[in-house]
Amino acid sequence: MKKVIEADEGFTIFAPNEAAFDALGEKKRLQLGDIRNAEVSEKIASYDVxxxxxxxxxxxxxxxxxxxxxxxxxxxxxxxxxFGVGGKEDGGVTLNGAKVVKSLEFADATKTGIVHEVDGFISPSILWRYADQRE
Incomplete structure (x- = not known):
């Protein structure tokens, strides 16, 4: 996180909200916290920066x-x-299917930081295949 905050030009973070974690289910939440999956968890988080x-x-x-x-x-x-026919754009955006719920922008004299709250994980779902399974 320190590397993100110290970025020269500023930064953007996509922050999964509580609903995103709830949608993961118990098994995947446990996998995220499992030390054996530290590398996979880091890769998943890298898509949020x-x-x-x-x-x-x-x-x-x-x-x-x-x-x-x-x-x-x-x-x-x-x-x-x-079925996707005749719909109208509503001004929102999704990232790999996760909807951007709201955005917060803050700045100081040298850089800007933006946090987008998302209702899902934006990393590819195939990354979960590499997580060790809990028994």
């Missing part, structure tokens, strides 16, 4: 973002319609 400020508008107007973990797909959210 960008070493420059990325605003909600920038997310909305992009098709993806490059995080410390890798590329994350960004899509505009749509409301209404039937």
């Amino acid at each position: 960008v070493f420059e400020p990325v605003t909600a508008d920038q997310l909305y107007n992009s098709s993806g973002i490059v995080t410390e973990g890798g590329v994350v797909l960004a899509e505009r959210t749509v409301s209404g319609g039937f």
